[in-house]
Amino acid sequence: MSVPSSSVAALRERFGDAILLHAVLSGDTIVYVRADRAHEILAWLRDEPGQGFNYLTDVTAVEYRDAERPIEVVWQLRSLERKADLRVKAELDKAAPLEVDTVCDLWKGANWLEREVFDMFGVQFRGHPDLRRILMWETYSEGYPLRKDFPLRGHLSRAEQTRQALAANPEAHYSLEELSIAEAFHELPDDVRERLRHGERGKVR
Amino acid sequence: MGLTIGAASNPTSISGQSPNWVTARLSDLINWSRTRSLWPMPFGTACCAIEFMATAASRYDLARFGMERQAFSPRQADVLICAGRLPFKLAPVIRRVWDQMPQPKWSISMGACASSGGIFDNYAMVQGIDTIIPVDVYVPGCPPRPEGLLYGILLLQKKIMGESLTDQQLRVERTVGPDGLFLPPAYIDEVSEPFGNSIHQTRSA
Numbered sequence: 517m518s519v520p521s522s523s524v525a526a527l528r529e530r531f532g533d534a535i536l537l538h539a540v541l542s543g544d545t546i547v548y549v550r551a552d553r554a555h556e557i558l559a560w561l562r563d564e565p566g567q568g569f570n571y572l573t574d575v576t577a578v579e580y581r582d583a584e585r586p587i588e589v590v591w592q593l594r595s596l597e598r599k600a601d602l603r604v605k606a607e608l609d610k611a612a613p614l615e616v617d618t619v620c621d622l623w624k625g626a627n628w629l630e631r632e633v634f635d636m637f638g639v640q641f642r643g644h645p646d647l648r649r650i651l652m653w654e655t656y657s658e659g660y661p662l663r664k665d666f667p668l669r670g671h672l673s674r675a676e677q678t679r680q681a682l683a684a685n686p687e688a689h690y691s692l693e694e695l696s697i698a699e700a701f702h703e704l705p706d707d708v709r710e711r712l713r714h715g716e717r718g719k720v721r
Numbered sequence: 722m723g724l725t726i727g728a729a730s731n732p733t734s735i736s737g738q739s740p741n742w743v744t745a746r747l748s749d750l751i752n753w754s755r756t757r758s759l760w761p762m763p764f765g766t767a768c769c770a771i772e773f774m775a776t777a778a779s780r781y782d783l784a785r786f787g788m789e790r791q792a793f794s795p796r797q798a799d800v801l802i803c804a805g806r807l808p809f810k811l812a813p814v815i816r817r818v819w820d821q822m823p824q825p826k827w828s829i830s831m832g833a834c835a836s837s838g839g840i841f842d843n844y845a846m847v848q849g850i851d852t853i854i855p856v857d858v859y860v861p862g863c864p865p866r867p868e869g870l871l872y873g874i875l876l877l878q879k880k881i882m883g884e885s886l887t888d889q890q891l892r893v894e895r896t897v898g899p900d901g902l903f904l905p906p907a908y909i910d911e912v913s914e915p916f917g918n919s920i921h922q923t924r925s926a
Contacts, residue, residue: 652845653810661844661845668844669842669844669915673910674910674913675902676906678852681809682812682813682816682853682901684810684813
């Protein structure tokens, strides 16, 4: 099972040197692409008739213990019709700001997945409609827990962690939608609905 | 108990056929009625909650101990049972639930995680709910079997039977202080120190 997916040849033909390298691991095809063209390539993979990767299984990221290796953002794609999978990766240099284009416009399910990557790794997704923490609370101040330079027990003392946790007001960090007042949502004024649609609190700085 | 049932204990009494009066210390009577009608507020966050449900179900039957009614509203509850690990994100929530419960109230910390953080000596987990709210009974185990929880409840009943009605300190609300903490910071740091196997968890710390 070391035959790469047929998508690799098609990608190389279409995008040339934006496709950096590919590998086959345990039967899964992995394609490394240039981070600045990832959105374009993913859109093509979704829309091109022969590809049809219409389902985004997961968005995640990897940081290796080797400090010199870049952080990888991973998109796991699936074509529900063709029953085919493809893993697309883009490397982000740690010396530069960790930024990559959002794919929320392609797959709506990417919204929370990208929020999790942002929460845990600090990767900024350009154009994300509501990029804020999703697992940790919104005012969490200790950084990005899954980064290798993050201590297992966090940066602060337990007392300070406890103090900050108790000071967090959970009700302030969720939009009305998330507090599941879903029935009342349609009775709200148009401008309020529009604001909620984009996330009540807007973007995190 | 200090109950005296009229005439029955005195065989020489002339009106000794049926006891028709009772004497008791008021505190015994009140404590007895409290122990037999403890309404639990389940705060189930993890696998301990499964054991708690098993305890409440027919085989172990929590109702035998006057806990027929699970008070899923803190305002109608007497005992907060924290069954499972408590992440920092939930710290303000359990604090709010505890503050909403009316006096007299007690709490049971069920399982290793609620009592000490358990295996989760990491950035996300409260190292024992006693750094957030006062705890009356700790039930060890991972998770405790229903018998363990029942034993903890019986211990709590025993503790309540020993309470004094005139001790005003028992009913003082122990709120979060102006520094945002329930306990002195040095105390929280001390009880949160790594112990057992977790002293070896030094990855990137």
